[in-house]
Amino acid sequence: MCVMDVFNRCLKWMYVMDGCLKWMFVMDICNIVVILINRFYSTVESRLKIK
Known part of the structure; x- marks a missing residue:
């Protein structure tokens, strides 16, 4: 019983840790997507300003 x-x-x-790791993984992907979108918009903005 004790064992x-x-x-x-x-x-x-382990189940809780697995859920936390999956959540952290999803948050990392979201952060990467946000960074990529920000870079894309900044490059588009700079190109529009040059033109």
Whole structure:
């Protein structure tokens, strides 16, 4: 019973950590997309200003 209790806690902890890692991964992708969009707009703006 004690061993199973610890095992279940470890499983829950691993599940929570897995969810956090996936969320961090999604946030990283969102940040990269935002940076790319900002760079794209800044280059477009600079080209429009030159013209």
